[in-house]
Amino acid sequence: MHELALMAELRHLAEEAASREGASRIHRLQLRIGSLSGVDADALRSAFAVVMADREPGDGSGSIDTQGSTLELEVVRTVCFCADCQQEFAPSDVIHACPRCGALSTQVLRGRELELVALEVS
Template sequence: MHELALMEEVRRIALAAAAAQGARRIHAVKLSVGRLSGVDPDALAFAFEVVMAGGLSAGAQLELEVVPTVCRCAACDENFEPVDVIYACPDCGCLSAEVLAGRELELTGLEVS
């Protein structure tokens, strides 16, 4: 379960940011997780509950945004969201595509006091 290690790093970053602001409590952590990131959102939420259980982060809420996969067709330059594991452009049928979004795992926000 690599989500636990990922969440431990998120906690480390959140605690450092909270300390830099002189905060005494972390209320919410906002994450963006791409569908292609290899991260299971349910496992990440479970890891959040385990890792954030004590200290400044006790009781913190997780706000998780799942980012859809977005590709750009190499032939017609259209952006599209693939419907399966074969990234075929719905406009022209080309199988060559560049992934524009969906791989990310980003800490996008932190609510502290």
């Protein structure tokens, strides 16, 4: 489950950001994940529960309290662009053929995201 490693790294980034702001607690992480990112939203939620559980200052894991923090996920649907007919479309198959002209010369515009969008700390 690579989601566990991803969440551990996101926690580390969030803790660094909280420290830079002089905060001692992480309340909320907001992530945007694309449908083509290779990240499973349910597995990421499970990893969040494991990684953020019982992280209090003084427990040997760092100075940022993550206990009780929440995770908000926005899943971004895949959107492609056809270079031949200039059509944007949401692909319905693994092969991203344009539904208008059938061309395979398409570019993925959205759907590969894995972004930490917002972080609420105090």
